[in-house]
Amino acid sequence: MQKLLAQPGFLAPSGTFGADLSYLLAVLFTVMFLFAWGLAKKGLGTQHHKLIFVSMVSMLIYFIGYYYARQLGVLTLEGKEGFGGPLDVYENIFLPTLTTHLVLVCLGLILSIYMIFQGFRACDKIEGDYILQSRELRSNPKIFKYTMAILGGVWAANQLILTFIRQKSFAASLAWAIIFGVIALVIYLEKFIEKALPDGANRHRILGRVTMVIFALILVTSTLVYLMLYVIYPKI
Ligand code: HEM
Structure with a gap:
């Protein structure tokens, strides 16, 4: 390849x-x-x-x-x-x-x-x-909480795989942490978006x-x- x-x-x-x-x-x-x-x-x-x-x-x-x-x-x-x-x-x-x-x-x-x-x-x-x-259009607070919890879980699982199985560098973990952080931020931003553009x-x-x-x-x-x-x- x-x-x-x-x-x-x-x-x-x-x-x-x-x-x-x-x-x-x-x-x-x-x-x-x-x-x-x-x-x-x-x-x-x-x-x-x-x-x-x-x-x-x-x-x-x-x-x-x-x-x-x-x-x-x-x-x-x-x-x-x-x-x-x-x-x-x-x-x-x-x-x-x-x-x-x-x-x-x-x-x-x-x-x-x-x-x-x-x-x-x-x-x-x-x-x-x-x-x-x-x-x-508003998001259901329960679905919002579950989404955040699932995202946190996926990030933690990915972090474990990166560290213990794939033995990737700190930079790789940081890059993934930023990616997950941004996704969480976007989901969180929905609260503000809902107010600004109901x-x-x-x-x-x-x-x-x-x-x-x-x-x-x-x-x-x-x-x-x-x-x-x-x-x-x-x-x-
Ligand atoms: C990456 C995802 C998407 C982007 C960037 C996007 C973007 C847009 C934009 C820019 C318009 C307005 C067009 C205009 O007046 O300038 C629009 C209208 C619309 N979008 Fe999307 N869209 C996306 C996904 C979807 C999905 C998943 C659906 C349906 C399940 C959808 C359904 C519609 C409908 C029904 C309209 C209205 C068309 C009309 O005026 O009759 N879009 N979208």
Whole structure:
């Protein structure tokens, strides 16, 4: 697998197969999401939901595969290896763009998972079609507590596996702790979101648009990172 990913790429002369494939897939998923936005704008709620679902599942499979194959590209953050340009461009342009990209990817992933649940809660299925309902949408306090408890349990189990079975570094545990912490924060934020945007349909439209804009920005930043790494400043 590693060998295949390291083969020469097909998009830019100095790209690798892995980089080109992941870039193309990232473009494909983002375009699918943006297309799903177009469907929602046309009032095609059910098609919108189906396309979001397919995009989300394929994107998650891709992320998991990518994580195992290339360690999430985090290596790029660790040093200047792989970047062929001057140090000031690396520090002042490349690193901020890459960091923004990674932050947006995390935000986009979290928000889209949130939005899928929110979408189902905010809709009624009427004659086979999902229709957003203008009504106050609040989470049940009991379900809220259970969700937090389950999340804490999953984090603890994952931490035990990381420490005792996979014997991963402290950095890996920290990364996972941040991931779980952010998910807990998002669930907790729901309380504030409920107050700020009590109407479920309105909440779906506003936060959905924010999510879609984040996806568009992911496309822009991943293109910039790709261009800088493999077209403008390739490592010779
Ligand atoms: C990542 C997840 C999702 C995102 C980012 C998202 C985003 C959006 C956005 C931006 C709109 C408003 C379009 C506009 O007026 O600009 C919208 C509308 C809508 N969404 Fe979603 N959505 C998601 C998931 C879902 C799910 C899971 C369902 C159903 C179960 C759903 C059902 C609907 C419906 C019915 C509308 C209204 C379409 C209309 O105006 O008739 N969405 N969504």
